[in-house]
Structures are given as structure tokens and as C-alpha cells.
Amino acid sequence: xxxxxxxxxxxxxGLAAGIRLAMFDKRVLIIEKHSIPGGLNSYYQRRxxxxxxxxxxxxxxxxxxNFIKKGEKGKPxxxxxxxxxxxxxxxxxxxxxxxxxxxxxxxxxFSNDFELLxxxxxxxxxxxxxxFNLLVEKVRxxxxxxxxxxxxxxREVLRGILKDELLAEMLLCPLLIYGSAWEDDMDFAQFVIxxxxxxxxxxxxxxxxxxxxxxxxxxxxxxxxxxxRFKTTVSEILVKNGEAVGVVAGGEEIRAPVVFSSIGFPETxxxxxxxxxxPRVGAMTFLESIFVFxxxxxxxSNEATIVFSNNSQTYAYRPAQNYFDAVSAVVCFPDNYEPHxxxxxxxxRVTYMANxxxxxxxxxxxxxxxxxxxxxxxxxxxxxxxxGLAEKPLFTDVFSPLTIERYTGHFNGTVxxxxxxxxxxxxxxxxxxxxxxxQGFLGIVGAMLSGISMAxxxxxxxxxxxxx
Amino acid sequence: xxxxxxxxxxxxxxxAPDEDxxxxxxxxxxxxxxxxDSMDFLDxxxxxxxxxxxxxxxxDYPKLASLQSCVAYLGPKFAAAPV
Ligand SMILES: Cc1cc2nc3c(=O)[nH]c(=O)nc-3n(C[C@H](O)[C@H](O)[C@H](O)COP(=O)(O)OP(=O)(O)OC[C@H]3O[C@@H](n4cnc5c(N)ncnc54)[C@H](O)[C@@H]3O)c2cc1C
Numbered sequence: 001x002x003x004x005x006x007x008x009x010x011x012x013x014g015l016a017a018g019i020r021l022a023m024f025d026k027r028v029l030i031i032e033k034h035s036i037p038g039g040l041n042s043y044y045q046r047r048x049x050x051x052x053x054x055x056x057x058x059x060x061x062x063x064x065x066n067f068i069k070k071g072e073k074g075k076p077x078x079x080x081x082x083x084x085x086x087x088x089x090x091x092x093x094x095x096x097x098x099x100x101x102x103x104x105x106x107x108x109x110f111s112n113d114f115e116l117l118x119x120x121x122x123x124x125x126x127x128x129x130x131x132f133n134l135l136v137e138k139v140r141x142x143x144x145x146x147x148x149x150x151x152x153x154x155r156e157v158l159r160g161i162l163k164d165e166l167l168a169e170m171l172l173c174p175l176l177i178y179g180s181a182w183e184d185d186m187d188f189a190q191f192v193i194x195x196x197x198x199x200x201x202x203x204x205x206x207x208x209x210x211x212x213x214x215x216x217x218x219x220x221x222x223x224x225x226x227x228x229r230f231k232t233t234v235s236e237i238l239v240k241n242g243e244a245v246g247v248v249a250g251g252e253e254i255r256a257p258v259v260f261s262s263i264g265f266p267e268t269x270x271x272x273x274x275x276x277x278x279p280r281v282g283a284m285t286f287l288e289s290i291f292v293f294x295x296x297x298x299x300x301s302n303e304a305t306i307v308f309s310n311n312s313q314t315y316a317y318r319p320a321q322n323y324f325d326a327v328s329a330v331v332c333f334p335d336n337y338e339p340h341x342x343x344x345x346x347x348x349r350v351t352y353m354a355n356x357x358x359x360x361x362x363x364x365x366x367x368x369x370x371x372x373x374x375x376x377x378x379x380x381x382x383x384x385x386x387x388g389l390a391e392k393p394l395f396t397d398v399f400s401p402l403t404i405e406r407y408t409g410h411f412n413g414t415v416x417x418x419x420x421x422x423x424x425x426x427x428x429x430x431x432x433x434x435x436x437x438x439q440g441f442l443g444i445v446g447a448m449l450s451g452i453s454m455a456x457x458x459x460x461x462x463x464x465x466x467x468x
Numbered sequence: 469x470x471x472x473x474x475x476x477x478x479x480x481x482x483x484a485p486d487e488d489x490x491x492x493x494x495x496x497x498x499x500x501x502x503x504x505d506s507m508d509f510l511d512x513x514x515x516x517x518x519x520x521x522x523x524x525x526x527x528d529y530p531k532l533a534s535l536q537s538c539v540a541y542l543g544p545k546f547a548a549a550p551v
Contacts, residue, residue: 024517071486073503074505082508087485452507460514461526
């Protein structure tokens with residue numbers, strides 16, 4: 001079989017790239033090893049025999065970043081809508097109430113109105129409000145989309161602008177854990193992307209969760225006539241004279257003059273043995289605990305949507321020393337997105353930093369015990385944030401770096417990919433391009449934008465032009 | 469002779485449905501009047517190819533800056549096009 005383009009992976013970036021290519025009459029094949037789309041942001045179900053049957057869970061969705069109001073223009077999310085020709089209303093976005101960064105003795109709140117964060121800083125770090133405003137101007141003026149930028153340490157930039165180290169730590173915390181492949185620090189370009197996505201623009205959640213987004217993308221692909229093959233693993237990328245010419249998938253040779261890979265740079269390199277690069281595997285991976293309660297948590301006891309909690313004056317963003325790091329966590333209360341429906345079951349999600357190597361070495365029974373420990377620790381944290389929450393959860397699910405690795409194929413269960421990004425998507429193999437996380441744009445919105453821009457650059461206007 | 473101006477407007481209203489295309493000044497740059505970025509210009513080019521088999525090479529993208537320049541640049545291409 002021959003196609004105009006092959007996309008490896010039906011995650012956010014692969015689906016978006018597929019839409020762009022198919023929109024302009026390319027014959028596109030998307031190949032996905034799992035049985036459903038979504039990748040790192042897919043969904044799954046769990047059976048709960050004693051209480052109420054089957055429940056559906058999103059793998060990752062805490063927050064859709066880059067919130068815009070209907071009609072707002074010139075923002076990443078509005079570009080995404082235009083490029084994929086999707087309508088704002090179809091996403092059914094439910095905005096956050098507010099989120100909080102909690103360090104011992106200090107809390108900073110932010111919401112989809114940036115002025116909340118500014119006023120919080122002005123009240124709690126008055127000596128640093130001028131510095132913060134300077135930082136804001138710097139972020140606004142920065143062109144994070146310049147694909148030729150080198151690495152600049154964000155911590156160093158912050159040190160030069162802010163007086164109080166605690167403020168720098170607090171500002172970094174959500175930005176690192178929502179999007180840094182690097183330990184303890186991040187490239188300033190990535191800092192700017194995340195700062196804009198989280199603090200300038202903010203959070204929402206589509207009604208129905210990630211399945212709403214995936215449904216829109218899959219319907220669009222179907223309308224455009226793109227082909228998606230599930231339960232099919234790409235085992236090799238075919239390279240001839242330094243140029244990608246197709247893939248081997250499910251034992252079959254499939255040809256195309258251009259291949260887009262969303263599976264990660266190191267993972268892609270292994271599939272193309274002649275590819276002369278060995279990108280590093282990122283170390284950042286996480287544990288997610290999901291609790292279901294038989295009622296929603298009353299807003300009077302907690303109304304924040306997401307709490308970035310850190311029980312230390314400094315923020316350590318690195319693999320946990322001891323299986324998981326309970327010093328810091330992200331706690332998401334999805335029920336606190338508007339419109340605050342209060343009937344039905346309640347859900348809380350807790351993310352901890354993990355340590356892949358340690359989890360990998362556990363034998364089965366110890367692995368299960370350790371997962372239980374994680375759940376207990378996370379539940380204690382939830383209870384500390386929600387005074388008066390006494391009941392036991394109806395249902396608890398914990399997934400580990402090994403789960404992530406098993407279902408998404410990302411080496412070491414890494415979530416934010418390699419620390420060696422390829423900013424323009426190019427690889428040493430001609431016509432083989434990396435999209436998504438390892439092109440440097442991550443999160444749901446970032447990955448989709450990566451798929452779009454790489455398909456535009458290398459599929460529609462690049463060297464693999466139709467008819468050439 | 470194809471109405472090139474209308475063809476371009478039709479494409480813009482499809483790729484950027486939120487834009488008001490009724491009061492565009494033909495002499496002024498489209499970017500100044502509408503929220504169009506380089507990705508949108510790529511879409512204009514791709515739609516011209518898809519719908520009308522008219523090719524615009526990358527180095528000619530600047531010639532699509534205003535409606536006036538679109539008509540001047542695309543007019544002869546449409547005249548020469550098969551359909
Ligand atoms: C627990 C968790 C919580 C998260 N929370 C959020 C959040 O709240 N907000 C947010 O914006 N982002 C969140 N993210 C991050 C977000 O999910 C990712 O950044 C984004 O989905 C990455 O998309 P991608 O297309 O780059 O890669 P992926 O989703 O990894 O897509 C790659 C696809 O390729 C497939 N694949 C791999 N190998 C092969 C092969 N050999 N052959 C065929 N197919 C293959 C995989 O199965 C996968 O579907 C979270 C992630 C996790 C894990």
C-alpha cells in the first residue's frame with residue numbers, strides 16, 4: 001500500500017497532523033498501537049464490582065491549558081481551532097474557578113483572569129511586584145516560537161529579576177510539573193510558553209473530558225477520509241539512502257514519501273537504526289491516583305480547581321528519591337470546573353513525581369503494595385486539603401510509570417519526553433519528522449499545535465510537496 | 469473570467485469564520501484588517517490549489533498581502549488555469 005504521508009501514533013499531535021494533511025487531499029495513514037486514540041491523554045475504564053459497575057477515567061486530563069473566551073483571537077487555542085476547522089462551542093469548555101500554589105505559610109492564587117495573580121503577588125510579595133511586572137513584560141515580548149533558540153536557564157533569568165527566591169520557586173512549580181522535560185529547571189523559551197498557557201490564559205476542561213476532544217478529532221479525520229489503523233505497531237521505519245520511504249507495521253511494508261513520528265525522539269531513533277542520533281530519555285515521570293467519592297466535595301470545604309502543593313520552601317522537580325515524592329503534588333478537583341454541578345459522584349486526582357528505575361525493579365507483590373502506599377499518601381493529602389472529608393473513597397485507581405510505559409510506549413514512562421528536543425522536527429533521516437512532545441510542544445494544546453505546524457512545514461510546504 | 473476577489477473572500481470566510489469580510493479595504497493589507505497569521509496564508513494558498521488548481525509558490529506568498537495584490541497576481545493565473 002502507498003500513502004502520501006504516514007503518521008506514527010494517534011495521540012494529540014498525530015491526530016492533529018493527520019487532519020491537516022488530509023484536509024489538503026493527502027492520503028494519510030495514522031498508525032496506533034493501542035486500541036483507542038489519545039496516547040498520554042487517552043481514557044480507560046475500570047470495573048468496580050461492589051459499587052456501581054464500570055467507570056471511565058481520563059488518563060491525564062487535569063486541565064486544558066490556554067483557555068480563551070469565545071471570539072478571542074490571536075491565541076494558541078484560537079489558532080488551533082482555525083487550523084483544524086473546529087468550532088469553539090464543540091469543545092464545551094468549562095473554565096476553572098481558580099488554582100492555588102501552596103507552599104508552607106504562603107499561597108498564591110491564579111485564575112483565567114491574570115490580574116488575580118498580579119494582585120496576589122502585590123499583596124504577598126510587595127518587594128517583588130516591580131520585578132514581577134518586569135518579568136511579565138519580558139515574557140510578553142519574547143518570541144518563544146523562534147525555532148532557532150538555544151537553551152537559557154529560567155532559574156537564572158528569574159534570579160536576575162526577582163528578589164525573593166520563594167516567589168521564583170512558587171512561580172516555577174506549576175510550570176515545571178505541567179511541562180518540563182528537564183529536571184529542576186527549564187529552558188526559558190519553554191518557561192514563556194508555559195507562563196502564557198497557565199498564567200496569562202488559564203485552565204478549562206471540556207465537558208465530558210478528553211473523550212470530547214478525541215471525538216472531535218476522530219470525527220474530523222473521518223470526514224476528511226483519513227485512515228486510522230489501531231492495534232497496529234510500527235516495528236521499523238524504512239530508510240533508503242538516508243531518506244524515509246515508509247514503515248513496517250503489523251508485519252506489512254507500507255510506503256510513503258514522508259513519515260511523521262509522535263512516539264518520542266529516542267523511541268523513533270530505535271525504529272530507524274540508521275538514524276544517527278541517540279537522544280536522551282527524559283527522567284520525569286509521574287504517579288497518578290484517582291479517587292471516586294459517592295458525593296461531590298462541598299464547595300464550602302474546597303473550591304479550588306487545582307492545587308499545586310509543596311511542603312518545602314524550595315521546589316524540587318526531579319525523580320523521587322524513594323519511589324514517589326510526597327513533599328509535592330498536584331491535586332485536581334475536576335468537579336470544581338464551572339458550572340459546579342453538585343450531584344453525582346465526586347472525583348479527585350493526585351499527581352506525584354516518581355522514579356522509574358525503582359518502580360521497574362519492584363517485583364509484582366511489592367509493586368502492588370507500593371501502589372497502595374501511594375494511594376494512602378495521596379488520600380491523606382486530599383483529606384488535609386479538604387477539612388471534614390471523612391469518608392472512604394468508593395473507588396481508587398493508581399497508575400505508575402510502568403503503566404504509562406506499557407500503554408504509550410514512552411521509554412521509562414517519561415511524560416514530557418526527551419531532554420533533546422528537535423525544535424524544527426527534523427531528524428538525521430530526510431523526510432522523517434518528529435512531532436508532539438519531542439518537537440518541544442507538549443500538553444494537549446501544545447501537542448496538537450506541534451502536529452499542525454509540523455504537518456504544515458514539512459507536509460504541505462516542505463520538500464515532500466505533492467506531485468514532486 | 470473568474471471573480472478572483474470573491475474567490476479569495478470565500479476562502480478567507482471558510483478558514484477564518486469569525487472574521488468580518490464585508491468591509492475589507494482592497495488596498496490595505498489583509499493582515500492589518502483581519503486576524504490572519506502565516507498559518508492562515510498557507511491555508512489560502514492550499515485552498516487555491518485544492519479548489520481551483522492554482523499554484524502559488526512560497527516565494528510569492530507576499531503577493532497575497534492585500535485583496536488588490538491578490539487580484540493582480542492571481543488574475544492571470546486564473547485566466548491560464550484549465551477550468
Ligand atoms: C498523568 C498525566 C497527566 C497529564 N495531564 C495533562 C493535563 O492536565 N493537561 C495537558 O495539557 N496535558 C497533560 N498531560 C500531558 C499530555 O497528555 C501530553 O503532553 C500529550 O498528550 C502528548 O501528546 P503527543 O501526541 O506528543 O504524544 P503521545 O500522546 O504519547 O502519542 C504517541 C502515540 O504513539 C503511540 N505509539 C507509540 N509507539 C508506537 C508504535 N511503535 N507504533 C504505533 N503507535 C505507537 C502511542 O500509543 C501514543 O498513542 C498529562 C499526561 C499524563 C501522563
